[in-house]
Amino acid sequence: xxxxxxxxxxxxxxxxxxxxxxxxxxxxxxxxxxxxxxxxxxxxxxxxxxxxxxxxxxxxxxxxxxxxxxxxxxxxxxxxxxxxxxxxxxxxxxxxxxxxxxxxxxxxxxxxxxxxxxxxxxxxxxxxxxxxxxxxxxxxxxxxxxxxxxxxxxxxxxxxxxxxxxxxxxxxxxxxxxxxxxxxxxxxxxxxxxxxxx
Amino acid sequence: xxxxxxxxxxxxxxxxxxxxxxxxxxxxxxxxxxxxxxxxxxxxxxxxxxxxxxxxxxxxxxxxxxxxxxxxxxxxxxxxxxxxxxxxxxxxxxxxxxxxxxxxxxxxxxxxxxxxxxxxxxxxxxxxxxxxxxxxxxxxxxxxxxxxxxxxxxxxxxxxxxxxxxxxxxxxxxxxxxxxxxxxxxxxxxxxxxxxxxxxxxxxxxxx
Numbered sequence: 563x564x565x566x567x568x569x570x571x572x573x574x575x576x577x578x579x580x581x582x583x584x585x586x587x588x589x590x591x592x593x594x595x596x597x598x599x600x601x602x603x604x605x606x607x608x609x610x611x612x613x614x615x616x617x618x619x620x621x622x623x624x625x626x627x628x629x630x631x632x633x634x635x636x637x638x639x640x641x642x643x644x645x646x647x648x649x650x651x652x653x654x655x656x657x658x659x660x661x662x663x664x665x666x667x668x669x670x671x672x673x674x675x676x677x678x679x680x681x682x683x684x685x686x687x688x689x690x691x692x693x694x695x696x697x698x699x700x701x702x703x704x705x706x707x708x709x710x711x712x713x714x715x716x717x718x719x720x721x722x723x724x725x726x727x728x729x730x731x732x733x734x735x736x737x738x739x740x741x742x743x744x745x746x747x748x749x750x751x752x753x754x755x756x757x758x759x760x
Numbered sequence: 761x762x763x764x765x766x767x768x769x770x771x772x773x774x775x776x777x778x779x780x781x782x783x784x785x786x787x788x789x790x791x792x793x794x795x796x797x798x799x800x801x802x803x804x805x806x807x808x809x810x811x812x813x814x815x816x817x818x819x820x821x822x823x824x825x826x827x828x829x830x831x832x833x834x835x836x837x838x839x840x841x842x843x844x845x846x847x848x849x850x851x852x853x854x855x856x857x858x859x860x861x862x863x864x865x866x867x868x869x870x871x872x873x874x875x876x877x878x879x880x881x882x883x884x885x886x887x888x889x890x891x892x893x894x895x896x897x898x899x900x901x902x903x904x905x906x907x908x909x910x911x912x913x914x915x916x917x918x919x920x921x922x923x924x925x926x927x928x929x930x931x932x933x934x935x936x937x938x939x940x941x942x943x944x945x946x947x948x949x950x951x952x953x954x955x956x957x958x959x960x961x962x963x964x965x966x967x968x
Contacts, residue, residue: 748778
């Protein structure tokens with residue numbers, strides 16, 4: 563009997579499950595006094611950190627500032643990192659904390675989000691209208707999710723984290739992270755409805 | 761008998777399905793086998809998986825928000841912000857020691873002040889002469905034990921009181937006992953005859 567799973571296209575996706583944390587060696591080198599190891603960590607994770615922060619902070623430059631602040635905190639705290647989580651999820655946790663703290667401090671300065679579908683009027687190209695429309699619908703639908711489901715879905719889909727890492731960041735068990743992910747997808751399909759179903 | 765799946769069962773099954781679609785390697789072999797058996801048996805499950813897969817692919821195609829910065833510039837700014845020096849471990853930083861040292865010093869002072877025993881009243885005189893308990897009224901029939909020269913001698917407490925300077929007579933130099941308790945040099949000046957008389961008196965007291 564041929565396994566159905568063998569034919570599923572998603573099985574070809576590279577797995578997120580890593581037997582060992584690929585950044586752990588860098589963290590240990592840093593603890594041993596190798597300053598350059600931190601630069602490698604920055605190079606590896608700055609893009610992911612910025613994208614994560616940018617979902618909270620609505621200006622690009624502010625997102626860069628918050629990312630920088632998160633790395634400064636990570637630099638000070640990496641010596642105490644004990645490897646109970648992956649370095650990546652530890653960094654992302656710092657980034658989320660910095661972003662939330664920044665939002666609290668700059669609550670009134672946040673720009674109102676410009677609806678992407680409102681921009682379509684300035685850009686009549688049909689192909690672009692379709693892409694932007696889809697993007698806007700998706701973002702609106704994601705914004706309507708309960709906070710925990712939204713966090714889990716975004717970490718999984720946009721940040722490409724394993725369920726274990728998602729669980730570490732969402733501060734829940736791996737099973738709870740999977741259940742939240744399932745409900746988020748289910749709800750998203752309900753929100754998008756038949757008209758916007760793929 | 762087969763029981764109907766509860767909401768909890770459905771959530772567990774659904775979460776496994778969604779997790780399977782999005783990352784089969786993160787499931788245990790048993791979970792994987794169970795889902796593959798359902799996929800093989802039920803076309804509705806296959807359709808559901810396909811729909812979830814398309815939605816996730818569509819979401820992943822959404823570009824990140826904002827315009828990405830110059831990554832080299834961001835990396836440089838981070839490097840400048842953190843500096844070249846490795847951070848000291850917390851136990852090697854001196855800043856935390858100041859409040860700790862202050863707290864320890866304060867605790868020591870408090871211990872010294874509060875832990876000191878209450879000052880006892882100044883008792884001058886022969887240390888062996890303990891004053892009788894104040895509650896007990898002395899009478900002529902009472903006696904206290906006095907150890908002299910290795911032998912116990914019963915001494916009339918009223919007479920013993922008279923031998924010792926009163927404790928509260930520090931300033932009253934005129935009110936002294938019969939024997940000056942602070943200066944016992946006179947004992948050294950007693951001649952043999954006087955000592956013999958004293959011993960004789962003590963022996964008489966022992967017998968009596």
